[in-house]
Amino acid sequence: MPVPSDVSDVVLHYLPVRAKAEHLRVLLHHANCTFEDKIYGFADGAWPAAKEAHTFTFDRLPMLTFTKGGQKFAIPEGVAISNLVSKWAGLAPADDEEAALADAAYSAAGDVVKIELIYNGFIKDKEANDKFLAGAVTHLKHMQELLGTNAFFGTQALCAADFLLFFLCDSMMAYRPELLEDMPELKTWFAKVREFPAVAKYLEVRTDIAAAAW
Known part of the structure; x- marks a missing residue:
């Protein structure tokens, strides 16, 4: 289904890192959804203040807020947001078994997030990066x-x-361009996803980690 006509004031709330929100931005774009990409910084105190004020459910992000039919909604957790926006974007598998496999893949892919954060600047230590990357390679082979x-x-x-x-x-x-060289099926998959119009456009306009709204 497309974005419901009575949906407005869509805001994706996240931190100044790519991690759990970058794919949500692309899904929203593919759904032709106009949204605000609201970033809560660390250095400026915005994120610490939001946590202190218990602004968000579970005191973590991402969160998607919007108004539908005059009612305000706040959807926490990346998997819930992705499921909703996937329906808006027409990318939610209709077949039950395919949907179950897609959910399993999403959950498994999410296990890489703490590794991916290393490359967003939390750790500038090459030894730490290499250690986490070794774990990522094993996980990617499972994927x-x-x-x-x-x-x-x-x-x-x-x-x-x-x-x-x-x-x-x-x-x-x-960090390691040859990451998928020993995983031909995943390398082919990566190239196909990169050619998807919404992904290709996002990569063209992305300028930094705190990617701007579309």
């Missing part, structure tokens, strides 16, 4: 096994898991 002979993690069509894992790999490849 390749899950992908199997399918074109995408939604089997024949892209789903949120494809976007999430793509951008995690993209960040890690900035």
Whole structure:
């Protein structure tokens, strides 16, 4: 389904890192959804103040807020946001088994997030990066096994898991370009996702970690 006509004031709330929000930005763009990309910084005290004020459910981000039919909604947790926006974008698998596999892939891809954060500047230590990257390679080989002979993690069509894992790999490849060289199926998958119009456009306009709204 497209973005409901009575949805307005859409805001994606996140931190000045790519991590769990980059794929959500692309999903929102693919859904032709106008949204505000609101960043809560560390240095300026915006994020510490938001936590202190208990601004967000669970005191963590991302969160998607919007108004629908005059009612305000606040959706926490990346998986819930991605499921909703995937429906808006027409990328939610209709088949129950395909949807289950897509959910499994999304959950498994999310396990790379703490590794991906290393490449967003939290740790500037090469030894620490290499250690985490070794774990990522093992995990990515498991992801390749899950992908199997399918074109995408939604089997024949892209789903949120494809976007999430793509951008995690993209960040890690900035540190180690040859990351997928020994994983041919995943390397082919990565190239296909990169050609997807919404992804290609995002990569063209992305200028820094705190990516601007579309």
